[in-house]
Amino acid sequence: MDVARLAVQDAAQAARVLREVREARLAGHRGRIAPRPVIEQSWGRMLRNGVDPDHDFRSGLLSADEVRRRREESPLRDVLPVLREGLLSVADVAQHIMVVADADGRVLWREGSSRVLRKADGLGFELGADWREDVVGTNGVGTPAVVRRPVQVFAAEHFVRSHASWTCSGAPITDPRDGTLLGVVDVSGPLETMHPATLAWVNSVAKLAEARLRELHLDSLERLRAVAAPVLARLPGRALVVDADGWIAAVTGMPCPRRLALPKSLSPGLRRLPALGLCSVEPLGGGWLLRRADEPVPADGGRLVLDLSRPGRPALTVGGDADSWTRELSPRHAELLYLLAVRRAGRSAAGLAEDVFGDASRTVTVRAEMSRVRRYLGALLEHRPYRFREDARIEVLFPDDPRDLLPHSTAPAVTEGRTPGHRSR
CATH class of the missing domain: 3.30.450.40 (GAF domain)
Incomplete structure (x- = not known):
């Protein structure tokens, strides 16, 4: 009708x-x-x-x-x-x-x-x-x-x-x-x-x-970049400037990611940050100046909690030796992380394409999305095949009723996971 x-x-x-x-x-x-x-x-x-x-x-x-x-x-x-x-x-x-x-x-x-x-x-x-x-x-x-x-x-x-x-x-x-x-x-x-x-x-x-x-976001990054560039030009070693949400405005002495995952309550001082390790944190132009210390990043895989219990509001919390941080997930990233969390052996790009789209040929889309996921999970996520680190401790919080699992999703593997008693539970 x-x-x-x-x-x-x-x-x-x-x-x-x-x-x-x-x-x-x-x-x-x-x-x-x-x-x-x-x-x-x-x-x-x-x-x-x-x-x-x-x-x-x-x-x-x-x-x-x-x-x-x-x-x-x-x-x-x-x-x-x-x-x-x-x-x-x-x-x-x-x-x-x-x-x-x-x-x-x-x-x-x-x-x-x-x-x-x-x-x-x-x-x-x-x-x-x-x-x-x-x-x-x-x-x-x-x-x-x-x-x-x-x-x-x-x-x-x-x-x-x-x-x-x-x-x-x-x-x-x-x-x-x-x-x-x-x-x-x-x-x-x-x-x-x-x-x-x-x-x-x-x-x-x-x-x-x-x-x-x-x-508006691009405009704000440009303003922060104008402040950051002369500051970084005078600094030795590895440093970068990010906005309040972790988006990179400028970097020196190290590879340039697009975004860092930051703790919700970041404050000045020595802080251990995901993917960077120990850093000196200073406020700068509405963002943060992060200066990398020489201490290596801890080898512990840490703990990850994938919260799928609230329909429409999936989130990921990462904690361990580093300060914990939480990130609300986009619908596609929620699907991908759910699949990797319940299939710890890992999935190839073709396997994930089959799981998400029902079409194993859509590997380009999967690789692009997984590249975005790795920008905030860093070393916690490995590839060939895509998988979480073996020493990472992962907990998935499911909705009370499996039929409410990721209600936005039409992915075949998620639809299968909505079946009561399914093994991925």
């Missing part, structure tokens, strides 16, 4: 059909029409996680001060002009609103039609509201954050009954530097106001926002 087209032709009929589909699924059987796959998978997660389909239970709104703090700290504030220019002029005319939420599903900005904003208040679509999928059910903010792709949710495709008069089109916005989730931009309104092209429109504007973030 083409829900979007049906909604344009006859919104009332679309609402009735979707209500029948939803009631049949909640009753535990299939009706004459199956829900769309992305919706059915989301409903499955809600049923397994105990979300109440008849009542909207959620945590309270964030305070005004907390909303303000999150706005100030969110990189999304820098792309609000792009989002407003691309969405608001049309949204207001079409009786929609634009909503921007952070990676935690909290609504930080909302603008658009005043009439629709008043309706949104009645649905709890307010500033500071919590719209995570596992709290509010299938929706246009929480579901795109979990599956990491654009999703349109029509009327009764919302899992919670009270949202059935609403329709949302949401797209994730990711950090172009490392693929981590920054938040979701959503255009919402009554069912009868939506158009089949709304989702493509929202996704296009989200991509423009990501492109703007990429430009």
Whole structure:
């Protein structure tokens, strides 16, 4: 069923059909029409996680001060002009609103039609509201954050009954530097106001926002490089300058990686850093000057914790002799590290291509991604075949239900791993 087209032709009929589909699924059987796959998978997660389909239970709104703090700290504030220019002029005319939420599903900005904003208040679509999928059910903010792709949710495709008069089109916005989730931009309104092209429109504007973030990052690195170059020119030995996120601005006396993994709470002084060993750390121009000491990097493989327990928010924590650090993973890197963690003997590029794409010939893509992974894992990851160091201690934190393993993924090997009792558990 083409829900979007049906909604344009006859919104009332679309609402009735979707209500029948939803009631049949909640009753535990299939009706004459199956829900769309992305919706059915989301409903499955809600049923397994105990979300109440008849009542909207959620945590309270964030305070005004907390909303303000999150706005100030969110990189999304820098792309609000792009989002407003691309969405608001049309949204207001079409009786929609634009909503921007952070990676935690909290609504930080909302603008658009005043009439629709008043309706949104009645649905709890307010500033500071919590719209995570596992709290509010299938929706246009929480579901795109979990599956990491654009999703349109029509009327009764919302899992919670009270949202059935609403329709949302949401797209994730990711950090172009490392693929981590920054938040979701959503255009919402009554069912009868939506158009089949709304989702493509929202996704296009989200991509423009990501492109703007990429430009801003390159500009900041150039400013740091201008400060770093004369400092490094006067220094003997091995040194480099990185921004606050570990991206390299300048280097001398050593190979130049693109990025270093830094501890979350890096501070000045002598610090042991992943892939570098003991370093002198000094603040410089909004970044850090790192001067390599002569002490060798410890031989211990260290401990790695691959956290896949939170749908849509995979993360890797590395600790051992060096200061521990945590990195949120992009969807593709989460797939690759999961496969290497459960197959410690290693996989060739062709093997990983078969695991991820079902096509052993896609080795170029795999090698490019693994090269990016090795930039932050360094000596912890070996190749030919790709594998973790033999002395590395690896723990994988799985979701409570194996069917919730990396819900964004369509990789054949991940799909296989979702089977209850599968050996990779």
